[in-house]
Amino acid sequence: MKKMLLLFGLGITIMSAKAQLTPFELSKDKNYTATYAEVMAYYPKLAKQYPQQLKLFNYGITDAGKPLTLAVISKDGVFDPAKIKQQNKRVILINNGIHPGEPEGIDASMMLVRDLLKKNQLPKDVVVCFIVLYNIDGSLNRGLSRVSQNGPRAYGFRGNYRNLDLNRDFIKADSRNALAFMQILNTWQPEVFLDNHASNGSDYQYVMTLIETQKDKQHPVLAQYTSKTLSPELYKRMAKSGFEMTPYVESLKTTPDSGIVAFIETPRFSTGYTVQHNIISYVTETHMLKSYEKKVYATYDFMQHLIDICQRDAKQIGELKYQADEQVKQQQTFALNWSLDEQKYDMISFKGYQAGYKPSDISGLPRLYYDRSKPFTKSIKYYNTYKASVTADKPVAYVIPQAWGKIIDLFKLNKVAMRRLKHDTTLAVQTYYIADYKTGQRPYEGHYLHNGVKLTTLDNNKVKFYEGDYVVYTNQAINRYIVETLEPQGVDSFFAWNFFDSMLSQKEHYSDYVFEDIAFEYLKKHPELQKLLDDEKAKNPQLAKSAGAQLEFVYRNSPFYEQTYMRYPVGRLLNNTQLDLQ
Template sequence: MKPVSLPSNAYFLRLVSLSWGVINLLSGSLFAQSKVSMLTPYERDTNQTATYPQIISWYQQLDKQYEQAKLVEVGKTDIGKPLHLFLLAADKQFTARPDRVTLLINNGIHPGEPEGIDACMMLARDLLKASKLPKNVLLAIVPVYNVDGSLNRGVSRVNQNGPVSYGFRGNARNLNLNRDFIKAEAENTRSFQQMYQSLKPQVLVDNHTSDGADYQHVLTYFSTQKDKLHQAVSGYMTQTFQPELDKMLAAKGFPSAPYVNHMGDTPESGLMGYNDSPRYSTGYAALFNCFGFTLETHMWKAYPARVKASYVFDEAVLRLCERDAQTILANQQRADKAVQQQTSFPLSYKWDRSKVDSITFLGYEAVYKPSEVSGLKRLYYDRTKPFTKRIPYRNTFVADVEVDKPGAYIIPQAWPEVIMLLKRNGVKLQTLSRDTVITVSAYYIADYKSPQRPYEGHFIHSGVKLRTDQQSIQFYKGDYLVKTDQATNRFIVETLEPQGIDSFFAWNFFDSILDQKEYFSDYIFEDTAADLVKNNSALRKQLDEKRASDKAFAESADAQLDFIYRQTPYYEKTHNRYPVYRLK
């Protein structure tokens, strides 16, 4: 066997030196990776927004590193991934309590508008790292709500200045989740509702990116429509919270303006307040006396500026919640008690054109030039000509349909989707213990309008006209009684009254009642109808009056037969009868 020769001392020392170099290089690399891991994907490249796996991994890391943080799964989404909620609590107690404000920040409802996603990742880290969590606020962050759209990554917003790629507006069912808060067709929404009711927040922020006109402001926002809130909540929001918020934003270099919903061709014509009905996040929150803000950073500003604006906005809201926690809690509690006793409820609102305020707006001069595409006149904003001026602002809404609440509603168990929605949204229900006949006030749908094309998969009913009839109706053991002495009364009334703009009837939950199930054969019913008219003078008078006032009716034999048929016992009482009954 050939003897093994050991390396010379010089060679050995060289090997050792190389080995230590590799070790030092690796340790340096690991240290660098550790340091980099404290940076979000956005901070590593400010024209990138975090992907869904990166977002969840980031919050998992914070959960492991800090006892004041907890990442939880709150339900399903349509794409099969869980919906996450990240909770931050200085006292490590992660449940809502009546002695502290819950601030809910929602991100990625439209994942193509991702600033809030990146801003909240940094904000959560910074609050934990600096130990700056308020003791009197539970901060609840939805890392990304539309998980489905976040995974559908690419480019789709042609008017937006970065990032390089981002998620899509629609979810896995191509639903816009910010139109789904009442009908709750998406699993995302059902999970959100359950989570919302467990948190019962006092303040909500929903982070977005704008579309539309060009102007100097990096951020605009709209608050919950003030005229829909209880005066205790509304007065504080408009007179204290918003003025302070605007001061804080301006001090950080982000002077704000109301969301640019302009009346004419350009913002100079004046801005209109936004009527956020319950289908929207802030409108949904308002049903539970929670005031909210939809932040809209400007689409054409550089992405880093938009992310910073989102960070500043969310942090400012948090600090105001910390400062005024006791007032915010007291206002919501006062509103909850008032809603329990409230007797009349608005169902829809109209814009009051007579009330005009003004705001300071930082815009660009709007000019027109020939289009290089069509050759026709086109609008553009000249950024070399900025202006600061007062412009009109109309933000007053008045109720145009109101209803007195009944003592209770009765809902047959045959409508389980409606029952489930009520339960999930914190409404207390009782079941009838036996079969019984009850005298109720029954609505009949006398008229309504529906669009020709679907909206979010529905043909939403509007312009609903009703007639009311007192009837004794057979109900059964297991049918549901919904009393209207609850803090959730606004949700109850605005969803169960068919004239509500976002009622369950409007969203087609009860469309089967609009179908007539039994009819008549003309040639047989002609003789029956003739006898009825001959022997019933009141019916004959009604028929003659309608012929005289309605030419089309007078010229239609079918219409006249149908008119008579509807006066007979053969005509089904359930046709157009709304199956939610009012009980005094």
């Protein structure tokens, strides 16, 4: 009887251990990624087994109609973000499945959470938050869309239910997924962020490549630590794990031999957005042609190393985040766009495969191929210096009319401090007029992006604002987000993403035969405008030959012309004017 009980207990233990295995581990060939249903079945069971250290939170409703689930592991069982900050603990936020066809992070995180709990190896000074599967919509659309990829044998689709690439949605926030992400980020306020991906592109020997926030774009205090301490340590530890890394491979020309270029993650991307919050940010990019098993375990090891180093440096990371936040409050000039400096580069050792060209079996024309029988290790150029190509000086405050509700909602989600005018108020503000801009000929992620914006600036322009309009002072740690979204020349500004397109169309005009008489009378009473017209005609023969153009010239320089046409509606308050605010 005793022996039977022993065997029965052993059987339960074996069954329990097997129940903890992930769908990836249970697959014989390790070429399987968990479905959304399997992910959502796995974590609640784990949370039930470890209720003191693992807690699940649901945020928002995604475009697929399902909430975004966050799994949080905390050694001492504290799951209140405010208390965690009071305890001076660090928070790491890890995002998985933003591109469900790149699901390594989904499976690796399931194993890592389990192992940290099972082995009682949760970090003492770090709380780790896992978005278990971000693009739920795309995950449900399971198929074989990444044809160039070596496994897993089925996976989700890049686009979400609205066919949006969610890793281009962090400023415009068209998806409800992005709104839920903002809620998570600004609730837990991580010091470190990681987004797990798989790459496309060239062939080479590495399983893992890494995007780290570009050093010239990151806050200098954080860049010094990441470039000199954190990143080198990650490279060192990954090599010891058997997964030597290289920077993300974006070739200057066709193949890596020509040199590789540091990825500049603008704010539309997850890490470009988190960097606006002074968060240390990384993207893992496993190589598409390596086996799925290797990609999952490389991602697992990277996350483990990141957690371990953050535990080691927890105090330092907290101090650096505080310094960056305080300095950004005082920062005066902000970069809005960047350009690569091709005159500066480092030489790095790179392990690749010889590339060549051979006749295509389909077309008979030359095609690129990589010869895996001819591996090489050679020094190549790594271009990792960027210069700010457009900058803006911050005002004392921005004044945002309440009519632009989506901006107000996004600012609230991002914890931007705002005040509201108590009364209708006429303010002398610096005003932008859009002098010129270019627009893409085809839609990009549901928008016709503006670029090449040129501005005409009018100082001390008296503009009437109304009770309830918003005043945003630029003395905040979130200044980068504020300035980079509100300055029209920003590469990912709200203007670039079409938030203000309604002010680009004229609402009123005139009937020529009626305005002819009005314009004539106006010129008689305002000889200075008549002189201006005559001077322009002398300089411009085309104007002199066109009656319609001359009438339009008078109209545009008269008080009849609508003052709001092409006027950027957000005012810049340059002086610390005393305002009556709610």
